[in-house]
Amino acid sequence: MAITAEMLDKVSEIVRTELPKRLPESIRVRRVESEIWDGIENEIIHVLVFYEGDRKDLNPRMLNQFDLEIEPMLLDIGVDDVVPISYTNREEVGESGGADSETPQGDRPA
Numbered sequence: 001m002a003i004t005a006e007m008l009d010k011v012s013e014i015v016r017t018e019l020p021k022r023l024p025e026s027i028r029v030r031r032v033e034s035e036i037w038d039g040i041e042n043e044i045i046h047v048l049v050f051y052e053g054d055r056k057d058l059n060p061r062m063l064n065q066f067d068l069e070i071e072p073m074l075l076d077i078g079v080d081d082v083v084p085i086s087y088t089n090r091e092e093v094g095e096s097g098g099a100d101s102e103t104p105q106g107d108r109p110a
Contacts, residue, residue, distance in 0.1 A: 001081060007077060007079060011077070016029065019032075024053075024057050034048075044082065044083070046086070047086070048088065049086070051089060063085070066085075
């Protein structure tokens with residue numbers, strides 16, 4: 001699979017729109033970035049989610065389930081490899097409240 005910039009954008013958009021639907025209201029996705037990483041056999045797409053909120057409110061079981069739930073959407077855009085997703089709190093990386101691509105708050109309790 002050849003990874004394109006368009007593919008990276010589409011993966012980010014899927015995560016940016018689908019993840020907030022599954023998060024508690026206390027967690028807000030602020031930015032989603034997709035990038036190419038070197039894998040063992042080939043390059044892979046890695047997603048980094050910047051969020052606001054308390055890490056304890058992220059449910060690991062839900063996050064693992066989310067990975068499975070978006071697989072068909074990723075296949076639809078030609079991504080047939082595992083897409084690891086990392087989550088980082090804005091405060092952990094010292095991000096300010098500047099130019100974010102804020103997404104809606106989660107609307108489901110965890």
